[in-house]
Amino acid sequence: MKRMSALLCAAQICVATLACATPLEITLPPETAVLKPSALPGYPLAQQKCSTCHSADYINFQPPGMSLTQWTGEARKMQQVYGAPISDQDVNIIGAYLAATYGSARASDADVQAASSPPAPVAKVDAMALLQSNSCLSCHAINHKVVGPAYREVATKYANDPQALAKIMSSIQKGGTGKWGNITMPPFAQLSPDDLQTLATFVLSQ
Structure with a gap:
């Protein structure tokens, strides 16, 4: 019985200590990973859209040599599975940039150029x-x-x-x-x- 009382007392002391403890503050180091520069319009778009949710290291860690279809599929997965706020046009433009910069495509490829074409002008939005x-x-x-x-x-x-x-x-x-x-x-x-x-x-x- 005495042992049980001692254990309960010790538990109460631990709980009280935790309740009074100062919350732990963690300061993360500044982000250093950056996307590879490119003249393709997908570069500034990826800087703005992709960095909202994850580091550029996520892209650096993908398998090398991925095709335009594969990189576009990755961008579409971010849109459809993870809810990234990118349009279908954004998916194509970002996919083209990633394929030409990190994958097997070249910026001069016809399909990359076609995917990188800016959308038609739209009415002014609020x-x-x-x-x-x-x-x-x-x-x-x-x-x-x-x-x-x-x-x-x-x-x-x-x-x-x-x-x-x-x-x-x-x-x-x-x-x-x-x-x-x-x-x-x-x-x-x-x-x-x-x-x-x-x-x-x-x-x-x-």
Whole structure:
């Protein structure tokens, strides 16, 4: 009985100690893996879309020599199985870039060039549709910090800056790090000037 009491007492002490312990904080090292550069339009698109969910190392670790069909299949799997926010056109463009840069295809191949062709112009879309289709809301929210700053915080910072619109458009297009901490924002170089203006105007209106 005494032994049982001693064990219960020890267990209570352990529980109390854990309850009072300071939560463990883990700081991950900055990301160093990068995608291989390419003149194909899939390169900036992959920088923006793929880095939202995983490191470039995921691509580096795939089997060498994969074909255009295989790499396009990988991009489509990300879309259909894992819910990556990429369109069917994005799948083809990213697949062509990956096949020519990491696989057996060449950038000059006719099928790579065909898959890399930009989509036909579409009607102007609203800011919320752009935010959703470009995964912006994975890292930002209107009024609270997620990975990046809240849009309302950005609007407050630039409230009295006459160059605010141009600066925000540039930040969205080119990405970067250091303005709001060490987390890197991927570039959105594929966005049109109209789309960049729509997004920047939305952010500054919060």
